[in-house]
Amino acid sequence: MAIKEQIILQGVNKTQKAFNDAQKSLNRIESNTHKASNAFGKLQTIVVGAAAAIGAIKLSKDFLNTAVEVENLGIQLKFLTGSAEEGARAMDILTQFAGQVPFELQQIANAAPNLLTVVDSTDELQQMLQITGDIAAATGLDFKTTAEQIQRAFSGG
Numbered sequence: 001m002a003i004k005e006q007i008i009l010q011g012v013n014k015t016q017k018a019f020n021d022a023q024k025s026l027n028r029i030e031s032n033t034h035k036a037s038n039a040f041g042k043l044q045t046i047v048v049g050a051a052a053a054i055g056a057i058k059l060s061k062d063f064l065n066t067a068v069e070v071e072n073l074g075i076q077l078k079f080l081t082g083s084a085e086e087g088a089r090a091m092d093i094l095t096q097f098a099g100q101v102p103f104e105l106q107q108i109a110n111a112a113p114n115l116l117t118v119v120d121s122t123d124e125l126q127q128m129l130q131i132t133g134d135i136a137a138a139t140g141l142d143f144k145t146t147a148e149q150i151q152r153a154f155s156g157g
Contacts, residue, residue, distance in 0.1 A: 073109045080116045090122045097129045103136070103143045111147030118154040 073094075078087030094112055098105040108129070115128045128150075136146035 101133050107143040111144045114147040114151040
């Protein structure tokens with residue numbers, strides 16, 4: 001019986017050692033997986049940060065471009081109306097109108113020079129903007145194209 005017990009004890013010891021080795025291997029795999037997960041998380045944070053920075057740069061560029069377009073429109077309106085004060089009034093009329101209609105300010109601003117050529121004063125600009133907006137909405141044309149068509153109709157008599 002002693003030999004049998006010794007063989008069983010040796011088997012138990014070998015089995016215990018195999019289980020311990022397997023547990024160590026599992027711990028190493030878990031540790032490596034955790035390290036890889038942390039590295040991936042850091043990489044993901046870097047990528048998200050870079051995307052946010054690129055987005056901020058693009059947004060800043062868009063704001064700058066818009067500011068330049070508004071400044072250029074102000075200069076153009078000054079010359080079309082004949083004075084800085086009338087140009088400023090025309091700009092106010094355009095921005096107020098843009099806040100009340102579904103058209104973008106840029107479309108309205110691009111159409112303003114066409115409309116200013118067919119009105120006698122900035123006082124008539126508001127009415128002409130309203131007419132143009134109504135026609136654009138009814139026909140499905142964009143605001144600038146509608147303004148160009150109105151200018152052609154008025155110019156042709």
